[in-house]
Amino acid sequence: MNYQTDVCIIGSGPGGALLAYLLAKQNISTILIERSDKLGKEFRGEHLNEDGEMILKKHHIFEEIESLGLLRMSRVEYWKDGHIFKTIEPENGHAGIHVPQQHLLQSINNQASIQPSYKLMLGTKVTELIKSAHGHYIGIKAIQKDGKDITIQSKLIIGADGRHSAVRKLAHIKNEIKHHGYDLLWAKIPTPKKWEPTIRFTVVNNQQMALFTQTGGFIQIGWNIKEGSYTSLKKQSIQPFLDQLILAFPQLKESIEQNLHSWKDFILLSVYSSHCNTWVKDGLAIIGDAAHTMTPTGAYGMNAAIMDAEVLSQILPKLISQGSLEAGQLKEFENARRKIVKDLQEQQIVAEASFLENFSAPLKLEGERLPLFQYTNKKLPPY
Numbered sequence: 499m500n501y502q503t504d505v506c507i508i509g510s511g512p513g514g515a516l517l518a519y520l521l522a523k524q525n526i527s528t529i530l531i532e533r534s535d536k537l538g539k540e541f542r543g544e545h546l547n548e549d550g551e552m553i554l555k556k557h558h559i560f561e562e563i564e565s566l567g568l569l570r571m572s573r574v575e576y577w578k579d580g581h582i583f584k585t586i587e588p589e590n591g592h593a594g595i596h597v598p599q600q601h602l603l604q605s606i607n608n609q610a611s612i613q614p615s616y617k618l619m620l621g622t623k624v625t626e627l628i629k630s631a632h633g634h635y636i637g638i639k640a641i642q643k644d645g646k647d648i649t650i651q652s653k654l655i656i657g658a659d660g661r662h663s664a665v666r667k668l669a670h671i672k673n674e675i676k677h678h679g680y681d682l683l684w685a686k687i688p689t690p691k692k693w694e695p696t697i698r699f700t701v702v703n704n705q706q707m708a709l710f711t712q713t714g715g716f717i718q719i720g721w722n723i724k725e726g727s728y729t730s731l732k733k734q735s736i737q738p739f740l741d742q743l744i745l746a747f748p749q750l751k752e753s754i755e756q757n758l759h760s761w762k763d764f765i766l767l768s769v770y771s772s773h774c775n776t777w778v779k780d781g782l783a784i785i786g787d788a789a790h791t792m793t794p795t796g797a798y799g800m801n802a803a804i805m806d807a808e809v810l811s812q813i814l815p816k817l818i819s820q821g822s823l824e825a826g827q828l829k830e831f832e833n834a835r836r837k838i839v840k841d842l843q844e845q846q847i848v849a850e851a852s853f854l855e856n857f858s859a860p861l862k863l864e865g866e867r868l869p870l871f872q873y874t875n876k877k878l879p880p881y
Contacts (some may be wrong), residue, residue, distance in 0.1 A: 681723050
């Protein structure tokens, strides 16, 4: 089966879904394809900062997300020896917002589905990029869940398919990876009674740990471990670690004992950042983690993808109307975003290296502006 469209976007995460909606709203025909057969699969980087919040409010998406459920963090706390060591009160009323990806994507898709120029194709996996005789990308080949092969001819291909981007690989875009010396273990447990919506940090075994309150009455635990150590770690008893976790946050004793029993209750994330030698080729662009994978530090990933979508949605209508979708013209998008992303990645490195300094002197900060969990001395927390 063959389709034709102005723009074909691969990957319906926050960046891809938002871009599809913003283009369709401008009467640019857009097909959004997603490998999974449903929207909103489990996702761990779900915190929204002021930049992401502003964009979603600008396009009248935030209100619907709020109706489905989100949670504003009242403050940031640093804990030491089972007690609060330092607190930070943001001036804008919250220190980040937990937004379940399912709520975010559902809200975007609800708005996009109204647009006649929008089409969503779930359970569809890209298998090949199609080039013209002049080497210009002009479409994709894909296979659907039922085994049907399809071809989508498009003026522009957008790869918004994450850190393991198939589009990036098929387009032979070089991706340079930087390891940061740690991996991350995630777990989710129910909140105890009277647990306020906060972000809490501590140190366990000289490693960073963070607790994020989530909607639905849960806490997400993020525990840094030495890079590559999980294979040997999971051969050991988990109990010593759980004991240290309870010692760090005594209020969680009952919830930890009832919900964490083995290493299988944790999910491993290999941590690295990356950058590409280019984000664009003739008839093709990549955004979000496909172009610039971030570490969990500062929760930049989702917000950076949203900002990519916002910027590209403003540039593309003019380029499409002019028929100017060569790499040289698409560089306008890359040039607008590359330095900003590079600076954020450098800030992440500084924050990771200086995290322990946050426990050197107790203080309480009020009225601090936190554009993205940006704390004392403009340093970021680890997640």
